[in-house]
Structures are given as structure tokens and as C-alpha cells.
Amino acid sequence: MLLYHAVLAFCGFLYSRRAEEERRALDATPPEDLPRVTVLIPAHNEELVIERTLLAVGNMNYPRDRLEVICCNDNSSDRTGEVARRAAARLGSFVRVVDVPPERGKRGKSSVLNFGLEIASGDVLAVYDADNTPERDALLYLVRNLVRDPALGGVIGKFRTRNRDRNLLTRFINLETIFFQWTTQAGRWLLYGLTTIPGTNFVMWTDLARRLGGWDTKALTEDTELSIRIYLEKKAIKMVPYAVTWEEEPARLKVWFRQRTRWARGNLYVLKKYLLPLLIRGEFKLFADLLYLFAVYFLFLSSVTVSMGIFFLGSLGLGSISLEGPFNILWGLATALFVVELGITLTAEPGEDRGSNVLLGVLMYFTYTQLWLLVVFNAMGQPLFDLFRGKKVFWHKTERMG
Secondary structure, eight states: OHHHHHHHHHHHHHHHHHHHHHHHHHHTSOOOOOOOEEEEEEESSOTTTHHHHHHHHHTSSSOGGGEEEEEEEOSOSSSHHHHHHHHHHHHOTTEEEEEOOGGGOSSOHHHHHHHHHHHOOOSEEEEOOTTOEEOTTHHHHHHHHHHHOTTEEEEEEEEEETTTTSSHHHHHHHHHHHHHIIIIIHHHHHHHSOOOOOSSSEEEEHHHHHHTTSOOTTOSSHHHHHHHHHHHTTOEEEEEEEEEEEEOOOOSHHHHHHHHHHHHHHHHHHHHHHHHHHHHHTOHHHHHHHHHHHHIIIIIHHHHHHHHHHHHHHHTTSOOOOSOSOHHHHHHHHHHHHHHHHHHHHHHSTTOOOHHHHHHHHHHHHTHHHHHHHHHHHHHHHHHHHHHHTOOOOOOOOOOOO
């Protein structure tokens, strides 16, 4: 698994150079006949961040006569609607705030996006989370890539951690998101033409979204689930790393744990829904990609944790294993390989290729990475606990700090 990630990291590095050349070529040519775009911003109790997001989206470098921004206020109990309408008034009539009807409200992000899809007037649909501040050219880059290639059903950008220097947790998350995007996104795209919609900073054709029936309201990771259905329509999803948005990440461990548990539960739902059907349908590339996801959750994380436990117990003289072999050397090599992979991805990210980040990555390997095992165990056990309590599955909004 680590060797596979090393290959992805190298491919991600190569793609970073190719993408930079592509960006320069785009900047040097006049824009195509740009389509009308509807930007959906789902918002539930987002008064701390929604104004900044709307101002950033409303001031992006895209013709206003071809831009529609809809903030879908999902029955917020705070001042989200008031703050959003004040920001919309400053921007102009192309930005509006629409209240989700009470009978359709508080059912999660997928339900809100489906409501927005019904009222969208654009040929292209874009989605930004309520805590995002996209860079000025982000939307333009995404749309230009989409219209240039008829094989594409969607285009995703890159997201960065706006509050990365807040504490140790956000620094870990910053490294995690860099690693994920340059390996699992950019690396996979260069290697075999697959990426996964990240839930924000992406565009897709509106008619494709409607043809697919919108978002799956049962999916806690609606972005991953939608990606598979786009691929089943024989459309590709391209990763464009120079289309950048900045977002707020959890600064408290409790909030992080809840968010990651939701992600893990959502991915387990996707595995259950698609793994065998993809194999039966002969969609072997998608099946192998989902099999990788299964390996990450059930094999890689558990094996890393068990191996580290054995190493530390053995080092302290509290336990041993009977199998012969240079296991401590192999463990050390695995750790070194992880550091090398992280170093490669950091060189692909402008401003992050610092020695301090590599050292932080070593600490991250022994601490933050191990927490994911608890997340997976919790994600697998929570459905049974909820069933016992008669509790329905619903989407938990991530707490904002502002």
C-alpha cells in the first residue's frame, strides 16, 4: 500500500508540473464563449462564515451576466439568512438567498443541493461549501476546462486549509489535505484518469446532474457517491490544481472526530452500494478503485496500527512476535517511505516544501494517522448503536470557528 502511494505521490508531482504549464497556456489565450453558471452554496447555521464566502464567490473573475449565485439557507436557527442577504445586497441581483422550505429542511447537504438543482438556471453547476473563500480565477479555470473537453462530466479544483496555523491539529490537517490531493486526486488522475469530487470547488454540467437524479440523500459522502454515477455515465472528472479555494478545517479534536466519522460512514455506504455491482457490470477500473478504498479502511490502517503496536511493545520489552525476520528494519523503512512520499507531495505544493513540515509529518505518522483507526472503528460500530437506539442517520454540519 505504501509503495502504491509512493507511485501516486510521484505521479502527483509530475502532474503538478504539467498543470502549471496548462495554467500558463490558459492565461495566454482569451476565454472561450463561457456558459451561464449557477453556484450553489448550502448553508445551515453559518453566520460566522457565510458573509466572507458570498463576498469571495461574488467577486470571482467570471462575467456577472453569466453568473447566478444561490445561497440555500437550510432552516438556520442563527443569523445566517440575515447575514447572507446583507452580503447579497452588496453584490447585486445575480446573488440571491433562498430559504429551503421547512418540510424539506434539515435533511443534510444532499437534500439542500437537490433543492438548489431544481431552481438553478445555469448550464453549468458549481458548488462551494459555506466556509469557502475561492481565489478569484478558481471558477473560471474550472469552467474553461469543462467546456474544452466534451469527455468531461465534471472538473474539480484544489482546497487548502485557511486556518492551518491555528493549532497542531490544523497543521496536521493541512499536511493531510496536501498529501491527499497530490496523491489520491492528482496522482490517480495522471495514472489512470480517475478523481473523486471533494464536495466543494467543483463544476459539472447541470443537465448531467439532473439526468443522474441529483445527489443521493442517503449518502453521508454524497460527493464520492456522485462521482461513481458520473463515471457510470461514461464521463470523466478532471482534477485542476490551479483552481484553488480555501476552507476552514476543524480546530478541535471532537469536531474533527465527528466529521471524519461521517466521512468514513459515508465511504462504507458507497462500498456497500457499489463494490459488487461494479464487479458484476464489468466496470473493473472503478471496482479496483473502490477496492483500494476498502483496503485503506480495513487493511492498511489496521495493519499500520498493529505493526506499530508490536514495535513499541517489543522495544519496551513488553511483548514479542514469534515470526522470524527483520521486522524493525521493515517498520523503519515503511516510516521512511511515508516521509519520502510526504516530501514529494510537499514539493508539489507552493510554499509548503519546508523542513519543518517534514518533521511535522513524522510526528503526524505516529499520532494523527493512528487516530484514523478509531474513526473507522467508530464508523463501523455506530450504525449498530444507532439501530439499537432507533436513531436515524443524518448529516452533521461541521462546527465553525469563524
